[in-house]
Amino acid sequence: MEKKTTTKKADSKSTGTKTSTSGKAKSVKTDNKKSASAKKGKLKDEDESSLKDFLCEELKDIYYAENAILKGLTKMKDGATSDKLKKAIELHYNQTEVQISRLEEAFKLLDKKPVKKKCEAIVGILKEGDEVLKDTEKGTFTRDVAIIIASQKVEHYEIATYGSLAELARTIDREDVAKLLESTLAEEKDTDVSLTELATDKINEGAAKEPAE
Ligand SMILES: [Fe+2]
Numbered sequence: 001m002e003k004k005t006t007t008k009k010a011d012s013k014s015t016g017t018k019t020s021t022s023g024k025a026k027s028v029k030t031d032n033k034k035s036a037s038a039k040k041g042k043l044k045d046e047d048e049s050s051l052k053d054f055l056c057e058e059l060k061d062i063y064y065a066e067n068a069i070l071k072g073l074t075k076m077k078d079g080a081t082s083d084k085l086k087k088a089i090e091l092h093y094n095q096t097e098v099q100i101s102r103l104e105e106a107f108k109l110l111d112k113k114p115v116k117k118k119c120e121a122i123v124g125i126l127k128e129g130d131e132v133l134k135d136t137e138k139g140t141f142t143r144d145v146a147i148i149i150a151s152q153k154v155e156h157y158e159i160a161t162y163g164s165l166a167e168l169a170r171t172i173d174r175e176d177v178a179k180l181l182e183s184t185l186a187e188e189k190d191t192d193v194s195l196t197e198l199a200t201d202k203i204n205e206g207a208a209k210e211p212a213e
């Protein structure tokens, strides 16, 4: 509820704010009157604060998501077959703990309290992860393939989010916050690449040799 109100507010004041999965944020479009009175390359205070509010709301969303992911990673690690996949998930669990601290630091820099707001997208993606664990047999490569696919869906969601939010932070001249978000973005991208490498190294091949039930 809270998000809808704030989002609407942000939209009405700065229509056209766009972020993309590639992390490129477009500048905020304001009407001609506002643009004329704004300093070149700078946003008006009014727009800055509505965009800052929007950024804070989105940070609450990803703060919820990261905490939920932490629980999801534990289940995935316990369910994985190969030691390499277990180790990769464990490494990312540790990174996720640090990512949560970075978000808390970002809230602090923005003079906000770290608050979680339910992120329906991650709830759905993690639910799918639970389902693949139920649908595949423990101790098989097929189970690992399913875990890798489910985990990469999580990583892609995070990459889209952190890329967009880092650009949003930069748009409102918060380089300090942008840097924190970009540190996490780099880890999410590395994790995605590592998961692909694990899949193409042996796991996919091993799963292909497993008989159908
Ligand atoms: Fe993360």
Ligand SMILES: [Fe+2]
Residues within 6 Å of the ligand: 092, 154, 155, 158, 188, 191
């Ligand atoms: Fe991640």
